[in-house]
Amino acid sequence: MAQHSRKGAQFQAVTANRLADGIVVYLTAANEWSVSLQDADVAEGKEAAEALLARGQKFYVPDILVVDIYLFEVEKTDGGIRASSVREIIRQAGPTVRTDLGKQAEIDGVHA
Amino acid sequence: MQLIKNGSFVQDEWTTLADDEALPASGPVIVSLERFNTEQNLLLAREGKLGIRLKSGQEPTPIAPYLDRLALVALEFPTYRNGRAYSYARMLRDRFGFKGEVRAVGGVLRDQFFYMSRVGFDALEVDDNITPEAYADAVSTFTEVYQPSADGRERVMSLRQRLAAKAGQHA
Amino acid sequence: MYRYDQFDQQLVDERVTEFSGQVARRLSGELAEDDFKPLRLMNGVYLQLHSYMLRIAIPYGTLSSRQVRKLAEIERVYDKGYGHFTTRQNLQLHWPALKDVPAILRELASVEMHCIQTSGNCIRNTTSDHHAGAVPGELEDPRVICEIIRQWSTFHPEFSYLPRKFKIAVSATEHDRAAIRIHDIGVQVVTNAAGEIGYEVWVGGGLGRTPIIGKKIADFVPREDLLAYLESILRVYNMFGRRDNSYKARIKILVHEIGAEDMRRQVEAEFAEVKTRGVLQLPDDEVARIEKYFAAPAWEDLSDDVPEIDALAAKDKGFAEWLRNNVSAHKVPGYSIVNVSLKPIGLTPGDCSADQMDVLADIADKYAFSEIRVAHEQNLCLAHVRKRDLHEVYQALNASELATPNIGLITDQIACPGLDYCNLANARSIVIAQRLSERFSDIEFQKKIGRLHVNMSGCINACGHHHVGHIGILGVDKKGVEYYQVTLGGAADETAAVGDIVGPAFTEGEIIDAIDTIVETYLGLRQDGEIFIDTYRRVGVQPFKDKLYATH
Structure with missing residues (x-):
């Protein structure tokens, strides 16, 4: 899998796609998978990030709940959590060429 | 591991020998191509049936001259994604007319049983979780086939011709 | 166009059952993702950024109006009301749920469509010329041999776990609209000195990381032997294609490493063996049976000069532009080929909404023998339109943003x-x-x-x-x-x-x-x-x- 965080990334969150419908989800502090990036648990530093990823992978029967679990880099802004890469911004919002589709059209707080 | 032979779950009578393992005096054994090449005379002269196990990348042409003295050829699937042995099985059956057991070993998935049975495998080493129902279900997925293959099944094209001829007779 | 008989339909129905079972096993956890992935891929189901994607096969790019309406319905019910036509003449849905895929497949099977082998390391949809059967100078309708290849390659037991994906394209005119030289196998219809139809075979073309133009390895394969020849190429590839590195696993790398001459020699040796057994020979009556489905429509005896169209073009600048850019010459007097641009200025190349698809189905029923083609340039095409209907067709297309007069121009981008x-x-x-x-x-x-x-x-x-x-x-x-x-x-x-x-x-x-x-x-x-x-x-x-x- 491609690397979704820069080396030495300060903040990271864990994402996946829901198995049944493919929708993008984020691991929360309550160990649930939320459709909103704003609900994501954010880990600071390498060790915390690895622990977060392990939590996503091991504890919540992810194999029938979600697939393709990985860490990605985020920024904490005044408006909330923001993905760092173009790819992850698109994943959490929807296609930039169809702003009427995807999370950007369905839930609040997408463009923090 | 369990063995399915001609559609039945059976006890495996064969012993697969490691290259450094002593050759038993009797009983059916499967050896590697490397061992066959170095101990050919000994192996062919021995009492008991002989089988050769080919790795992916070892195509069957070099063993063709010995096939009439072999009772089994095992073809390895290093992973289920590596489909080389489908062609090897077909060569063994179609080109070399091998009548002995052709066994699939290694990455052998339920969803591949149908294809394997079509290219000439009559024996499959499968995971323990495979049930006879699952096997029967997998090999009967498709009633008809589009291609001729080593299983000798009539392809749809010929079925159509027969149907047309029949319709012609009645007309 | 081709219609399924009982055998074709049964196979597709059985495939729906099989894949539905695989999805159920995955959703229940019986199948792990790693084991399910190659199975879903062999049925065109990808996991993309926002959701799954489903790639629907459109064999050699030919659709009936009935199929187009069904696709529109599927887009509305199971997706977000649009689809994306690809460079391999397929249609992609960008938002289906995995749990809905079995239902989508049942809908597709009801109109003789499927997603079989639209992905995975197997023989993919065979593509062809979107002007087939309509363009002047064609030696035969390439879709006949495409359909024969489709059937041969469907669930081919020996070639379903190839080193890498495998794409075949067929062209029957000198001008190649099917891009056969960038395919794993390109088939060019030719005639020999005796005037018999046969096939020139190109092998090892492909793009990706290592773009290579295919090499010609056969000048004339007789029609009855084409499947035997293709099977020979595939067998050489399956046995000797590299499996150690997925970037080097396409047949182009094998051809590049051993050379076209050696490839030709190996294929010929295999071909000699396959031919001896005779089982892959194409029976004439099966070819004739399939040819009937692609028989020319009942042409009317029409004049090629249609002054009323010229007069309308003189008055309507938009129509004139469209005529010049989007309409191609047809082999029958009084008819034209209408290319439908899916490249409106500022929108997504190749996207087509469910509403547009319904409009196209209506236009095809009224003016184009109920047939719609997909071009590898991500456009559509109405292959047989009477010249005198062109203005009405233009107006109907234009009302749905389907008449951008840019075919072949800089804004007609892939x-x-x-x-x-x-x-x-x-x-x-x-x-x-x-x-x-x-x-x-x-x-x-x-x-x-x-x-x-x-x-x-x-x-x-x-x-x-x-x-x-x-x-x-x-x-x-x-x-x-x-x-x-x-x-x-x-x-x-x-x-x-x-x-x-x-x-x-x-x-x-x-x-x-x-x-x-x-x-x-x-x-x-x-x-x-x-x-x-x-x-x-x-x-x-x-x-x-x-x-x-x-x-x-």
């Missing part, structure tokens, strides 16, 4: 979905296509530029065929930022060539200006009667380099 949808992409491609088409939206300027193919891909896999665009644009990722690399001089037709990289990549902000510079440079250099590719072949890359990197 673009993959890119980073807006695709899990593999490194950069967005659609947005670049949109900005480019807005920059060059003036039709007079487009006409002045002339035929110019701009192709763009969002990653090195080259779904947007950037290597063979006259101008190619490749999106690359540099530390999370999108950059765009430009190639010049590629071609996908009978003069197929891989474009030359012009120099360092451009930023998202620079790329449109860079294309502008390339176009202006060409306009300054071109001689009478040249199109871009002619000028480029005459002058080479240097003048373009000079201009591009002097100003940037």
Whole structure:
């Protein structure tokens, strides 16, 4: 899998796609998978990030709940959590060429 | 591991020998191509049936001259994604007319049983979780086939011709 | 067009049952993702950025109006009301849920459609000329042999776990509209000295990381032996193709490593064996049976001169532009081929809404023998339209944004979905296509530029065929930022060539200006009667380099 965080990334969150419908989800502090990036648990530093990823992978029967679990880099802004890469911004919002589709059209707080 | 032979779950009578393992005096054994090449005379002269196990990348042409003295050829699937042995099985059956057991070993998935049975495998080493129902279900997925293959099944094209001829007779 | 008989239908129905079982096993956890992935891929189900994607096969790009209506219905019920036509003449749904895929497959099977082998390391949908059966100079309708190849390759027990994916394309005219030289196997219909139909076979073409133009390894394979010949190529590939590295696993690498001559020799040796057994020979009556499905429609005896159309063109400038750019010559007097542009200025190349698809189905029923074609350039086509109906067809298309008069012009771009949808992409491609088409939206300027193919891909896999665009644009990722690399001089037709990289990549902000510079440079250099590719072949890359990197 491609690397979704820069080396030495300060903040990271864990994402996946829901198995049944493919929708993008984020691991929360309550160990649930939320459709909103704003609900994501954010880990600071390498060790915390690895622990977060392990939590996503091991504890919540992810194999029938979600697939393709990985860490990605985020920024904490005044408006909330923001993905760092173009790819992850698109994943959490929807296609930039169809702003009427995807999370950007369905839930609040997408463009923090 | 369990063995399915001609559609039945059976006890495996064969012993697969490691290259450094002593050759038993009797009983059916499967050896590697490397061992066959170095101990050919000994192996062919021995009492008991002989089988050769080919790795992916070892195509069957070099063993063709010995096939009439072999009772089994095992073809390895290093992973289920590596489909080389489908062609090897077909060569063994179609080109070399091998009548002995052709066994699939290694990455052998339920969803591949149908294809394997079509290219000439009559024996499959499968995971323990495979049930006879699952096997029967997998090999009967498709009633008809589009291609001729080593299983000798009539392809749809010929079925159509027969149907047309029949319709012609009645007309 | 071809219609399923009881055997074809049964196979597709049984496939729906099989795949539904696989999905159920996955959803229940019986199948792990790693084991399920190759199974879903063999049925065209990908996991993309926002959701799953389902790729629906459109064999050799031919659809009936009934099928198009069903696709529209599926898009509305199970997706978000649109679909995306691809360079392999398929249709992609970008938003289906995995749990709904079995239901979608049942719907597709009800109109003789499926997703079989639209992905995975197997023989993919066989593609062909979207002008088949309509274009002058065709030796036979290539779709007959395509259908025969479709059946032979469907669930081929020996070739379903190949080293890598495998694509076949067929062309039956000298001018290649099916891009056969960039396919794993390209089949060119030819005749021999005795006037018999046969096939020239090209092998080892492909784009991706290592773009290579195919090599011809057979000058004339008789029709009855074509399947035996194809089977021989596939067997050599399956046994000797590399499996140690997925980037080196396509047949083009095998051909490149052993050489075309050695490839030909190995295939011929295998062919001799396969032919001896005789089981793959094509029976004449089966060919005849399939030919009947592609028999020409009942042409009317019409004059090729239709003054009322000329008069309407004189009055209606939009219609005149459309006639000039989007309508091609038909082999029968009084008929035309209507190319339907899916490249409206500023929108997504290849996207078509469910409403547009319903409109097209209605138009096809009324004016075009209920048939719609998909072109590998991500456009559609009505193959047989009476000339006297052209104005009505134009108006109906135009009312649904399907008559942008830009076929073959700079705004008729090929673009993959890119980073807006695709899990593999490194950069967005659609947005670049949109900005480019807005920059060059003036039709007079487009006409002045002339035929110019701009192709763009969002990653090195080259779904947007950037290597063979006259101008190619490749999106690359540099530390999370999108950059765009430009190639010049590629071609996908009978003069197929891989474009030359012009120099360092451009930023998202620079790329449109860079294309502008390339176009202006060409306009300054071109001689009478040249199109871009002619000028480029005459002058080479240097003048373009000079201009591009002097100003940037």
